[in-house]
Amino acid sequence: MDLGIKGKKAIVCASSRGLGFGCAEALAQAGVDVTICARQNEELLNTKKKLIKFGVTVTAVCCDVTTESGQAMLLQACPEPDILVNNAGGPPPGVWSEWRREDFISALDANMLTPISLIKMVLPGMIAKKWGRIVNITSQTVKAPVPALGLSNSARAGLTGYVAGTSRQVAKHGVTINNLLPGPHDTQRLVDLDNSLSKENKISYKAARDSRMATIPMGRYGTINEFGNACAFICSQHAGFMVGQNILLDGGAVNSTI
Numbered sequence: 736m737d738l739g740i741k742g743k744k745a746i747v748c749a750s751s752r753g754l755g756f757g758c759a760e761a762l763a764q765a766g767v768d769v770t771i772c773a774r775q776n777e778e779l780l781n782t783k784k785k786l787i788k789f790g791v792t793v794t795a796v797c798c799d800v801t802t803e804s805g806q807a808m809l810l811q812a813c814p815e816p817d818i819l820v821n822n823a824g825g826p827p828p829g830v831w832s833e834w835r836r837e838d839f840i841s842a843l844d845a846n847m848l849t850p851i852s853l854i855k856m857v858l859p860g861m862i863a864k865k866w867g868r869i870v871n872i873t874s875q876t877v878k879a880p881v882p883a884l885g886l887s888n889s890a891r892a893g894l895t896g897y898v899a900g901t902s903r904q905v906a907k908h909g910v911t912i913n914n915l916l917p918g919p920h921d922t923q924r925l926v927d928l929d930n931s932l933s934k935e936n937k938i939s940y941k942a943a944r945d946s947r948m949a950t951i952p953m954g955r956y957g958t959i960n961e962f963g964n965a966c967a968f969i970c971s972q973h974a975g976f977m978v979g980q981n982i983l984l985d986g987g988a989v990n991s992t993i
């Protein structure tokens with residue numbers, strides 16, 4: 736399917752690997768020039784090499800997207816993006832009694848205030864062009880909490896509330912804002928979470944992974960390719976009427992009717 740976005744420009748945050756990379760790759764495949772970022776330069780430059788083969792312009796910005804300077808660097812590299820994919824690392828798992836104020840501030844900074852800040856920076860340009868697509872990578876935890884991910888549950892809920900209102904304020908300008916909610920996907924993040932599950936329950940890594948997979952009707956983890964293609968569709972011309980939605984990609988893991 737022609738997504739109709741060839742020649743557009745995208746900022747894809749936190750994209751040297753994992754879900755962010757999946758989105759950058761699918762957008763590059765659709766002919767979109769991508770600005771990618773991560774904190775580690777070597778991994779980022781390897782990622783850039785993988786994306787250049789699609790014949791698009793790839794700009795790599797080595798920065799921490801959760802900092803003001805990192806966000807400024809991204810906008811300097813791509814001042815007028817047509818597409819913004821918000822993403823950052825997720826907070827660590829833990830227990831309610833151990834989370835301090837500083838832990839909440841870090842989670843809110845990374846997973847709520849950073850995307851809000853970038854949305855505010857790119858919206859004026861998108862509104863002026865009467866076209867824009869913003870996709871926030873959030874989490875299945877928005878719909879169904881994972882108890883050990885209380886920091887994530889809290890921060891993502893805040894962003895979801897902001898998007899629900901803001902997306903409706905800007906829709907008339909041809910700009911859409913939506914959230915993509917990953918359930919378990921096969922990335923480094925899941926390797927880390929399965930390792931901590933294995934330690935917590937004193938079981939092997941494989942047993943932890945198998946037990947998590949058993950909770951997913953599809954019986955497997957999602958791939959970054961599936962995730963990226965869903966993101967690219969939301970960024971396409973075809974999804975111009977989709978506003979303020981929370982799209983779950985979880986192999987059926989969240990057991991709900993609607």
Ligand code: NAD
Nearest residue numbers: 749751752753754773799800824825874919920922923924
């Ligand atoms: P990942 O660890 O595989 O990849 C994270 C990417 O973000 C890497 O490229 C890393 O370099 C980059 N990154 C992290 N923090 C950054 C920062 N401050 N500045 C710049 N770059 C940064 O993780 P993933 O699985 O792709 O997860 C992406 C997001 O999706 C996370 O917020 C995670 O919590 C959330 N999520 C993932 C899953 C899953 O199953 N993988 C499920 C639910 C939610």
